[in-house]
Amino acid sequence: MQVKNLTKTFNGFKAVDDVSFEAQAGEVFGLLGPNGAGKTTTIRVIATVLAPTSGTAEVCGFDIVKNPEEVRKNIGVLTTDIGVYDRFTGRENLIYFGELYGLTGSALDKRISQLSKLLEMDDFIDRRAGKYSTGMKQKLAIARSVIHDPKVIIFDEPTAGLDVLAAQTVLNFMKQAKEQGKCVILSTHRMPDADKLCDRVAIIHQAKIIANDTIDLLKHKTYASNMEEAFLNLVKK
């Protein structure tokens, strides 16, 4: 995945300013920054939900402006605000979205049971989603976002509001995806998560990228022992 000079303005306000980065298959790329830095907007533009003001991005060789449908087929996005259909069971939610991604029949059933096992959802997948806890909902949302087995996976604040156990499942899922050769992008403001998981990171601050390197190099450059320190040193500069 390649992002080239991406800019997005809302009524004159620059939410994303000339952002460029690259993420490869088989790595976890961190998109780090404080709240309101422009991470979510960047993701929305890459996911073709918003149109870029200027610049562009390529996902698996497909341009987000010229080929938005192909991009959406190859990308799985977990949004910050997750909502599920309360009156459907978890399984029905997955069937509905699976069909929107063009999956049907036994292929869809197989994929659902696979994901259900992977995310430890078997106990509650046939219960109404309205009764789910935050952790269950988050798992369902993750399963929904990768139901079509995309090559690029973007998770926006996937561990926000989760307890340690649920967060662990989510982080493990990302690790597995990386091992399967997916390109995983983790957008977060939680530095410990990034420390544990990311190979390379880009730091967004006030709509601009202020650093883009491997974790080790960043720590080294900022004389920090962990990402949190490194981040603080960079932002305060």
Next chain:
Amino acid sequence: MSSIVLPLVLMPLLIIGIGKFTVYQIQKSQEQVVKIAFVNESIAPELADAIQKQDKTEVVKIEGDLSEAVKNDKIDAGIIIPTDFQTSLDKQTPIQIKVIRNSTSSKSTTALSRITAGLVVYNNEVLQSRFSKQKINPTVLASVTAVPEDVATEKERGGFGLGFILPLFIVMWSIIGGQYTAIDASAGEKERKTLEALILTPVRRLNIVFGKFLAVSTVALLSVVISLVSLYIGLKFSGSSIYNQASQTAAAGTNSESLNIVFSLEPKAIIILLAASLFLVFMFSAILLSISIFAKSYKEAQSYIGPAYLIVILPTVFVNTLPGLKPALWFFALPVMNAILLYKEVLMGTYDWNHILVTVGSLVVYSLVAIFLAAKIYSKEGILFRD
């Protein structure tokens, strides 16, 4: 639920209920015993007698002021006979008797009409005796009498009755029926935060809008059809007799011809009604979707849609209150108004193909424009992410 059960139950209940209530009121006022008191009754015993002989009329004695008694509902009307009644009668000069009544009481109005009927009888008696004294045949008085003959067919009479209320219901259900689904599919998805997941799928934006549109119009159409079918069944089993009764009792005083009202609809009429309803539903569904995607939440969407009812109710009131409205052809190009006018015509058995074509044609155009607008609005990113 609300778009299926409500029309199923509400429609027959309303129409039959109103019918039954009207019959009940008419019968009640006819069966009411009215109380009348006289002043100087003894001066004109024959007059008092003629009034007293009227059905359900009771003459009571009242001490004191008659006006006071009418005001306090002790009696329903009071009659004051002038003291020179007999002399005037002998001199054959016009006589005025004073009738005291209360125009705000329906019972008093009934009393007045019975008094008037009694006076007609009495006047006839007086005139007959005067004529016979002068050896003139009393029939010279009856120079011309009217024998009414209704050219309206039974179907037209039935359609006229229904034509007041049915178009309003069709139009109303085509909005109310789709309202819940429209709000749920747009503002509801925003509120549940499922909209973003939906537009992240490879499905094209236009297809998503169209899917939502089909869902809304299916539900709306279903509730229109259900309301019509349940109304039809309701009328079949109890309704038509009610309407016959109502119109008969209402007409009993003026003419005695029997009014048989039939509610049979020709297949042709049903097809035209459905075709107009279909495109009306399409138009409303697209408009409802467009309105409710602007809203951030359920409640906001409801407050936007509320005023939309006015647009529907105003033309209906307009059409129904103008007496003998002969609509020009361009009336049939106005949305909503055209459907209401066409429903009315078809219910009365009139098939003006110009009207039908203009109505259906313009509704097709309006619904296409509305669908196009909804698709445009849905592709605006600002509206989808207005948090």
